[in-house]
Amino acid sequence: MSSATEIKQVRISLTVNGARHQRDVEPRRLLSDFLREDLGLTGTHVGCEHGVCGTCNVLLDGQTARACLLFAVQCDGAEIRTVESLGTIDKMHPIQEAFWEKHGLQCGFCTPGMLISAVELLEHNPAPSTAEIREAISSNLCRCTGYQTIVEAVQEAATRMREQANG
Amino acid sequence: MKPPAFHYEKPSSVDELLDALTKYGEAGRILAGGQSLVPMMNFRLVAPDVLIDINGLSELDYVRREGDTLRIGALTRHSTLRGSALVAELCPLMAEAYQHVAHVTIRNRGTIGGNLSHADPSSEMPAVCVCLESTMIVRGKNATREVPAGEFFRGALETALKADEFLAEIGIPVRKPGAGSAFEEVSPRQGDFATTAIAVSLQVDSGVCRSARIAHAAVADRPARIESAEAVLVGSALDDAHISEAAERAAADVEPTVINYHGDADYKRDLLRTLTRRALHRAHENCAA
DSSP, rough: OOGGGGOEEEEEEEEEEEEEEEEEOOTTTTHHHHIIISOTTTTTTOOSSSSSSOOTEEEEEEEEEGGGGGGGGGTOEEEOOOOGGGGOOOSSSSHHHHHHHHTOOOOOHHHHHEEEEEHHHHHHHHHHHHHHHHHHTTTTTSSOOOOOOHHHHHHHHHHHHHHHHTO | OOOOOOEEOOOOHHHHHHHHHHHGGGEEEEESSOOTTTHHTTTOOOSSEEEOOOOOOGGOOOOEEEEEEEEEEETOOOHHHHOOHHHHHHOOHHHHHHSSOOHHHHHHHHHHHHHHHOTTTHHHHHHHHTTOEEEEEEEEEOEEEEEHHHEEEEETTTTTTTTOOOEEEEEEOOOOOTTEEEEEEOOOSSSOOOEEEEEEEOOOOTTTEEEEEEEEESSSSSSSOHHHHHHTTTTTTTOHHHHHHHHHHHHHHHOOOOBBBBBBBBHHHHHHHHHHHHHHOOOOOOTTO
């Protein structure tokens, strides 16, 4: 087979948090590294790099995906949402507010992935049970909180989002 | 933890996929959901020269009934199958086993064809396919062949697929009246690979067991039927005594060879006994109509 030096870059074009980007990437470029290093979106964290910890979760065409198990080249034409799409320091997303108020984080390393998993859950299920919340975040590892406050934060976020939806 | 360099190909039809498989042979690997292959690449346990990305082949993504067979395209995602009303109705064993498969984010990407082709001995769906006597539709450039699930799995991470072939479809006989099934698993955490799992499918007529199929996972290098335990049940009324005897046969006759810190051989024999008994009782209970 051909040696690695002959490997061609591939031009991709994708939407990240509503903005179009076009880049030439090496096929082996992981989406997590593409987001962080090529686009400077360092909100997506990189933990285990083999799909176990969930801190690199992003939304790929509306569904959560491990950014460390996707090659950027696979995302040509895709729509990606990262934690940066949720809110700003002055105007947080209700899920972010709830994590803040319920102490759903300590060190914060797992938080981007937790928030993205919570977005997916609450978009499909506006009133999840505790068991459904636990199931939804079961592939996001947190080594600080013991999860209880994260579950409470997602529950609180669900309540706030329902209230907002009902005006 | 970065994958080694590779060439990237994205076929836009099954014919192009077959051309690529023929061209690259052992040097090429199919990329489907990537939930097992990409971790192995990140760890550099595998280093394919070429990745052949089949995610554009939407013609391989379907679940449909054809006569007495449920036909599932290889690129169908786990999330689709887990939420499928057709699977729940026609193949309740698969629907139940999906309650044990991975986590939502992994299921969003992972595919049934990739899962079966990867052939992890601790995975649930290979045991389901073996238990239900499913047929693997294997396509090559010059021929399509049907491989019984019991002959498809050849060992840990080994299948009957040749380098220029791919798994295109899984055909599963639909549930018949009087059939009952159950899936039992013990794993370290919800969503993890099994420490031991048992799949059971029974056929009962007038209170008598006409056929019994029991398959194990995570015990040996591949999923397999436990024929000595099945033989105990056929012709019986599936009473407690026969079910207990079948469970004893499962514990005595299967040699646990997948041994790790989640379970040694003695523990797996205990699990074989207990899970077989539980699964048989539950399958018997849901045999009605």
